[in-house]
Amino acid sequence: MDRIKIIDVHEDVLANNDRAAEALRARLHDAGTLLINLMSSPGSGKTTLLNATLDAVADRLSIGIMEADVDSDVDAYSVQRHGARAVQLHTGGMCHLDAAMCEQGLRELGTQGLDAVFIENVGNLICPAEFDTGAARKVMILSTPEGHDKPLKYPLMFEVSDVVIVSKMDVAEYFDFSLEELERNVRMRNPQVRIMPLSAKTGEGMQQWIDWLLGEVAAWKA
Amino acid sequence: MDRIKIIDVHEDVLANNDRAAEALRARLHDAGTLLINLMSSPGSGKTTLLNATLDAVADRLSIGIMEADVDSDVDAYSVQRHGARAVQLHTGGMCHLDAAMCEQGLRELGTQGLDAVFIENVGNLICPAEFDTGAARKVMILSTPEGHDKPLKYPLMFEVSDVVIVSKMDVAEYFDFSLEELERNVRMRNPQVRIMPLSAKTGEGMQQWIDWLLGEVAAWKA
Numbered sequence: 204m205d206r207i208k209i210i211d212v213h214e215d216v217l218a219n220n221d222r223a224a225e226a227l228r229a230r231l232h233d234a235g236t237l238l239i240n241l242m243s244s245p246g247s248g249k250t251t252l253l254n255a256t257l258d259a260v261a262d263r264l265s266i267g268i269m270e271a272d273v274d275s276d277v278d279a280y281s282v283q284r285h286g287a288r289a290v291q292l293h294t295g296g297m298c299h300l301d302a303a304m305c306e307q308g309l310r311e312l313g314t315q316g317l318d319a320v321f322i323e324n325v326g327n328l329i330c331p332a333e334f335d336t337g338a339a340r341k342v343m344i345l346s347t348p349e350g351h352d353k354p355l356k357y358p359l360m361f362e363v364s365d366v367v368i369v370s371k372m373d374v375a376e377y378f379d380f381s382l383e384e385l386e387r388n389v390r391m392r393n394p395q396v397r398i399m400p401l402s403a404k405t406g407e408g409m410q411q412w413i414d415w416l417l418g419e420v421a422a423w424k425a
Numbered sequence: 426m427d428r429i430k431i432i433d434v435h436e437d438v439l440a441n442n443d444r445a446a447e448a449l450r451a452r453l454h455d456a457g458t459l460l461i462n463l464m465s466s467p468g469s470g471k472t473t474l475l476n477a478t479l480d481a482v483a484d485r486l487s488i489g490i491m492e493a494d495v496d497s498d499v500d501a502y503s504v505q506r507h508g509a510r511a512v513q514l515h516t517g518g519m520c521h522l523d524a525a526m527c528e529q530g531l532r533e534l535g536t537q538g539l540d541a542v543f544i545e546n547v548g549n550l551i552c553p554a555e556f557d558t559g560a561a562r563k564v565m566i567l568s569t570p571e572g573h574d575k576p577l578k579y580p581l582m583f584e585v586s587d588v589v590i591v592s593k594m595d596v597a598e599y600f601d602f603s604l605e606e607l608e609r610n611v612r613m614r615n616p617q618v619r620i621m622p623l624s625a626k627t628g629e630g631m632q633q634w635i636d637w638l639l640g641e642v643a644a645w646k647a
Contacts (some may be wrong), residue, residue: 244466245550245579246571273551275577296553296581298520324576327551328467329495329520347592348570349468355497356548357467371570374599419477 220334224302227309227337237319237423238309240338242360245326247346248370248403250278251323252412255403257285259413264420267320269308271300278323288312299330303365318420323396328353332360340419342366351385354392361392366399368412373402442557446524449531449559459541459645460531465580467548469568470592470625472500474634475543477625479507481635486642489542491530493522500545510534521552524559540642550575554582561640564588570595573607576614583614588621590602590634595624 231238231351243249257266268287270279271294279291290312292304300308302323314320322338324331345353348371351417354361361367367389386398397415401408435436453460465471481486483608490509491503493516512534514526522530522544536542544560552567567575570593576583578613589611591604608620619637623630 208558244468244548244571245575246466261594272578274580275574277574277577296551296555298549325551326466327520327549329518329547329549330552333518346468346570348568348596349466352497352499353467355499356494358496374570374596377596 214297217333220301220303223306224335224337227302227306228339231314231337231339232423234314235424236306236314236317237340237420238322238336238338239319239340239342239419240324240326240336240346241324241329241342241344242328242331242364243326243344243370244328244346244349247344247349249323249325249326250281251403252344252368253282253287253323253369255406255409256286256413256416257282259409260416261286263417264318266324267312267314269305269312269315269320270323271304271308271325273297273325283382288317292422294325298325298327299334300324300336301334305336305338312326318424319416328357328360332357339423340365342368344368344370345378345385346371348378350379351381351388354385354388358392359398363388364393364396366397366415367393369398369400371404372400372407373403373405436598441526441632445528446557446559448523449528450561453536453559453561454645457646458536458539459562459642460527460544460558460560461562461564461641462544462546462553462558463564463566464546464550464553464586465548465566465592466568466571467551469548469566469571471545471548471566472503473625474566474590474592475504475509475545476507477628478633478635478638479504479509481631482638483508485639487538489534489536489539490545491527491534491542492545493526493530493547495519495547497507504545509638510539516547519547520549521547521556522558525558527558527560540646541638548559549609550579550582554579554585560643562587563624564590566592567607568593569602570600572601573610576610580614583611583618586615588617588634588637589615591620591622593624593626594622594629595627
């Protein structure tokens with residue numbers, strides 16, 4: 204009997220995507236625009252963090268934002284009011300962005316004159332972690348109501364991230380949430396990652412995030 | 426203010442597993458076992474609700490639980506301690522369960538003597554909504570910290586569900602959360618759906634959920 208050929212479609216799709224992402228990243232490096240992929244569960248505070256960030260760096264950075272959603276455009280209007288150049292990407296049911304979608308979005312947004320562009324990825328702790336969008340940095344948010352056990356259950360997202368923002372620290376006390384346990388669980392997955400507990404609502408912990416962003420933008424242009 | 430540009434980047438990658446799901450549902454009907462697909466974001470309280478449910482119906486129903494996770498088995502041990510027959514399904518990176526995975530899990534669990542089986546699906550508001558697992562009922566949880574705008578952003582999950590449980594009502598006051606606005610947003614997507622605000626922690630609102638479950642199990646066996 205002939206040996207059946209096994210085709211790994213998933214891996215091939217990922218390999219093609221990786222090549223496109225690398226090319227996009229190189230072009231953005233030449234242009235001096237830092238692309239940051241912001242990922243989290245639904246409702247963990249991506250838009251609130253972006254709005255507070257826009258307010259904090261208004262005099263220092265020009266920022267673009269690509270809002271990726273299955274549907275709706277409420278977030279794009281929100282960040283535009285806070286001074287960002289914004290486009291809304293509808294994924295048509297897809298649970299993540301890939302490099303091609305991201306490139307299409309950047310063409311529509313126009314990167315000229317922008318120091319940094321944030322992708323506000325679809326709210327999802329699983330699929331977005333698997334796709335390189337061409338971003339230079341990956342930042343994830345875990346909100347305190349979600350619980351400190353999440354690195355055990357959604358390992359890849361914590362493994363691929365450069366920064367883990369722990370949001371909604373102002374309400375941590377109302378939940379069974381331990382920052383120490385979270386840090387231990389995160390470090391098991393990713394010993395190098397930066398962990399930044401903060402509240403975009405009260406401003407607590409925001410400075411280290413803003414300092415990180417300014418430093419990364421400067422290093423990307425250097 | 427500039428009008429936000431909306432770009433459609435639709436890609437249809439959905440597999441059709443409807444036939445397998447229909448056959449599984451018919452077999453479970455003959456066996457008198459009600460299969461319920463429980464879906465939500467990560468950290469919205471699926472396991473806490475299941476544990477409180479198991480305690481409440483301990484004398485009346487025999488319940489099985491299939492825990493679906495990308496990784497870890499903490500939830501399976503938790504529900505087992507509360508009296509459920511439990512198995513842990515690892516999806517190997519997959520962001521949802523389909524009918525074939527579900528059937529495999531049920532074979533391992535063994536449905537004999539069980540009145541109801543819950544699938545605790547992977548924490549994800551997008552992909553699980555697209556796949557018929559063979560369950561007879563779909564129940565989703567939205568926790569108050571996630572915000573009342575989620576039906577606008579993750580429409581399909583709200584459209585396919587029979588029940589929307591609004592969890593963590595005991596902490597709603599600490600968030601920008603309006604039950605009235607949530608209900609309005611949910612009804613836009615799904616006028617027929619049952620909406621049940623509750624707190625599995627304090628017990629508030631649990632009775633209507635338990636009554637619904639007992640009624641559905643009785644109707645499925647009739």
